[in-house]
Structure formats: C-alpha cells, structure tokens
Ligand SMILES: Nc1ncnc2c1ncn2[C@@H]1O[C@H](COP(=O)(O)OP(=O)(O)OP(=O)(O)O)[C@@H](O)[C@H]1O
C-alpha cells in the first residue's frame with residue numbers, strides 16, 4: 001500500500017471505569033482500504049470503535065486521523081472531521097422520517113446540498129426510495145441499517161466506521177447491504193467494519209483482524225484469513241460463538 | 254341566554270391561551286427533550302415577580318418586561334442545564350431519576366430565593382384592564398393579549414421544530430443522543446439551547462400571566478402540575494395538541510364554574526382529563542406507539 005494513511009491506532013487501550021476492554025491495539029488504515037474486525041461476543045469490537053469515535057476515553061496510546069491526533073475531540077467533532085459512524089444498535093430517531101434522518105447527517109450544508117445528498121443516498125440504497133417519508137421506527141431491520149449507514153455517509157466522510165451492520169438481518173439482506181457498500185468503494189472511501197458475522201465481513205473487506213479478549217490475535221488479508229482452518233472453525237460456526245483455543249492458536253505473525 | 258353562552262365560550266377560549274402560554278416551555282423541555290423539570294412553575298413565578306419588580310420600581314410595562322425577563326430566564330436556563338443537568342445525565346444510567354430529584358431541589362431553591370426577595374404576599378400588575386366590545390360580548394384586553402401571544406408562540410415553536418434543521422436536531426438529540434452525535438450534531442449545545450429556550454418561554458409567560466393571575470412564591474408547584482397535565486393531554490411535544498388541550502381546559506373551567514360553581518370546576522376538569530387519558534392515552538394529538 002502506497003496510498004495515504006487515514007487512520008492509525010498506536011498502542012491503544014480503552015475500556016469502562018477502571019478496567020480496560022481493549023489492550024495495546026496497533027493498526028493502520030490507508031485510503032481506500034477496507035478492514036474487517038472480526039470477533040465473538042464481548043471480544044471488544046464495539047469498544048474499539050467507541051474509542052475511535054471518542055465515546056470512551058483512551059487509557060493509553062493515541063489515535064490519529066489524517067495524521068492528526070484526535071486527542072479528546074467529542075464524537076460530533078470527529079464526525080465533522082470526516083469519520084462517518086453507524087453505531088451498534090443503529091441509533092436512529094424513531095419518530096423521524098427517513099429523509100429527515102438523512103438530512104441531519106449533513107446539517108451544516110445548504111438546503112440544496114442536503115437535497116442533493118439525500119437523492120444520492122436513495123440511489124445507493126434504492127430500497128429506501130419508496131420509504132423516504134416513512135418514520136424510521138416503522139422500518140425493517142435491513143432498512144434501518146441502510147438509513148443508519150446513509151446518515152453516516154451524508155457528511156461525505158473519508159472513513160466509514162460500521163458496528164455490526166448485519167445484526168438481526170437475513171442472509172439475503174446482508175448480502176444486499178454489502179453489495180451496496182461495495183459500490184461505494186470506487187469513490188475511494190475507507191471502511192472499517194466490526195462484525196460477528198465473519199463470513200460476510202471477510203468477503204467484503206480486503207484486510208481483517210481477528211479480535212479476542214480485547215487483543216488482536218490474527219491479522220492479514222481477509223481472503224487468507226477466510227481460508228485459515230482454525231479461524232474458519234472458530235468464527236464460521238453456526239452459533240457464531242468463538243472457540244477460544246482455536247482462535248488463539250491461529251495467531252499470525 | 255345566547256349572549257351568556259357566547260361570552261363564556263370566548264372567555265373559555267381566552268383562558269385556554271393563558272394556560273397554553275404557561276405550558277409551552279415545558280412542552281419543549283419535557284415533551285420534546287424528555288427532561289423532567291419540576292421547577293417549571295417556579296420559573297414562571299420568578300418571571301412574573303421579576304416583571305412585577307420592573308413595574309413597581311421602573312414603571313416598566315409587562316410588554317417591555319416580557320422580552321427582558323425571557324432573556325434573563327434564558328441565561329438561568331443555560332446555567333442550570335450546563336452546570337447541573339448535563340453533568341447529572343452524563344454520569345450514567347438512572348439519569349432521569351436524578352434529573353427529577355435535581356429539578357425538585359431546584360424548585361425549592363428558586364421558590365425560596367423568590368420568597369426572600371419578594372416575601373409571601375400575592376403580587377400582580379395592573380395592565381390592560383379594559384375590555385373590547387365585540388357585539389354584545391365584552392372581551393377582556395389582558396386575556397386577549399395573552400391568548401394572542403400564546404397562539405403566536407405555539408405556531409412559531411411548532412414551525413421551528415418541524416421545518417428547520419435546528420428544530421429537527423432538537424428532536425433527533427432527544428430521540429438518540431448517540432445517533433445525533435454520530436451525525437455530527439453538537440448535542441450538548443442543542444440540549445442547552447432547548448432547555449434555555451423552554452426556560453425563557455416560562456419566564457416570558459410569567460411576565461404576562463401575572464397581570465391576570467396574582468402570583469405568590471408558592472404558586473409555582475400548582476403551575477408545574479398544570480403544565481405537565483396539559484402537555485400530557487395534548488400529546489407530548491405536540492404544540493398544536495397542547496393548544497387544543499389548553500382550550501379544552503379553559504372552556505371546561507369557565508363553563509363549569511359558571512353553571513356549577515368553582516368547587517365543581519376543579520373536579521370536572523380532572524374528570525375530563527382522566528377521560529381523555531383513558532380513551533386517548535397518547536394525548537389528543539400524540540402519536541401512538543412512541544418509542
Ligand atoms: N458500557 C459498558 N460498560 C461496562 N462494560 C462494558 C460496556 N460495554 C461493553 N463492556 C464490556 O467490554 C467488553 C467488550 O465489549 P464490546 O461491546 O466491545 O464487545 P463486542 O465485541 O462489540 O461484542 P458484541 O459482538 O456482542 O457486540 C465486554 O467484556 C463487555 O462486557
């Protein structure tokens with residue numbers, strides 16, 4: 001990779017109250033890269049993403065976006081800098097209609113520009129077209145996820161951070177969602193996606209890291225990891241539960 | 254007979270405007286933002302007593318005092334939200350209970366401070382005491398002015414909340430703070446603005462209503478309950494609903510008071526309220542299945 005560095009985590013530890021939930025994380029994302037963070041329940045994926053978005057303070061280390069430290073910037077400032085975030089649980093506004101929700105993702109733009117971007121989102125997610133005036137609380141899980149991602153894209157971010165977009169969706173809807181995401185990559189968007197659903201995430205992303213107990217236990221090209229027997233065994237099981245022994249043995253250099 | 258009926262009708266509608274005026278600020282703070290402010294009525298009384306002092310010391314008319322007092326309460330609201338409520342909610346779960354307790358305390362602080370400054374006697378400002386004759390009906394000027402202003406404020410806030418990006422940001426922040434922050438909205442600023450605006454509306458309402466209803470420092474508690482009842486009846490956060498509910502209150506009160514006496518009035522009012530809440534739990538114009 002010779003392209004520009006978008007996000008860098010250097011020795012990052014973070015967590016809740018006193019206890020760290022992620023420990024000494026190092027990672028780099030370059031412009032146009034796609035990185036999947038795969039791990040079981042409670043592995044620390046969401047914690048990692050919350051640290052990147054400034055939802056929780058760092059206990060150690062540093063996060064740089066476009067080579068500038070994010071330090072103590074609040075979440076909304078990180079969003080304005082160019083990090084689009086679709087948090088765990090979607091966090092939509094149940095009483096607001098789809099159009100309004102999208103519009104709020106570009107609240108500082110002119111009315112005309114907001115309109116233009118909404119139309120663009122409806123092209124990326126055509127399913128939302130007939131639902132543009134529907135309240136978000138009434139949408140299906142897949143539609144809600146599209147609105148959450150659309151809202152994150154409305155600020156025209158350079159980095160998109162997605163927390164388990166596939167949660168609660170049928171396999172067909174998951175693959176639709178990732179197809180839409182793939183269509184965004186041509187514009188050079190960088191994507192960081194946390195998933196329990198290793199299959200979908202590893203198929204989508206170019207690079208991947210495997211997370212366990214708040215530590216990176218394997219990293220590499222997604223397609224190589226998807227072939228690694230121990231990883232397949234640990235994360236592709238129907239239950240979605242990791243087998244810790246298998247995961248740890250799968251440490252890659 | 255017919256003249257009496259129409260006079261009561263007009264009076265009822267006008268009193269509705271007065272009740273609406275006193276509930277509009279809380280409709281933003283609680284109805285939209287879901288912040289339980291038990292000091293709302295005390296803010297109204299504080300606004301009224303401030304206007305009273307401006308009148309008695311500087312002969313300032315309530316119409317001039319109205320924006321001044323509103324501005325003062327805006328600043329007080331900002332301080333309360335940023336210095337107290339924001340910290341309390343940021344401190345984790347059960348934020349609602351702690352907000353309730355904190356504003357309960359605030360209610361005491363405000364009413365006791367008012368007591369020290371103004372004492373316990375009822376205060377009022379003589380203002381617009383004439384009446385406008387429309388056909389056979391005499392419309393009291395003070396009531397008419399308050400109603401007009403209340404209706405204007407309701408329309409303005411309704412338009413602001415539903416048609417501007419800032420107003421929508423207020424709704425969004427109330428429905429998901431994390432979602433709003435992810436969208437790039439400065440949620441702390443939005444919460445502070447909403448609370449300050451609601452407080453300003455309370456203070457402004459007090460400056461006008463004290464010309465119609467004499468205030469005592471202890472009046473605040475009753476006004477708080479009345480305002481909560483109205484916005485629950487209208488459908489939380491709904492400005493047109495609150496207006497309807499206020500008119501219903503005004504009409505019920507005026508008619509029952511005339512035909513059955515004032516003791517009956519307060520009982521009938523609550524029978525009507527309970528009736529509405531039984532048959533339309535979401536309020537007159539509230540949405541069903543609100544999350
Ligand atoms: N708000 C919180 N307060 C305290 N501890 C938390 C909180 N959120 C998560 N944790 C803990 O931090 C650890 C990592 O949780 P995290 O939510 O990051 O996992 P995850 O990989 O996202 O899991 P999932 O796939 O279930 O979403 C877990 O042990 C969890 O119990």
Ligand SMILES: [Mg+2]
Nearest residue numbers: 045046088164
């Ligand atoms: Mg998670």
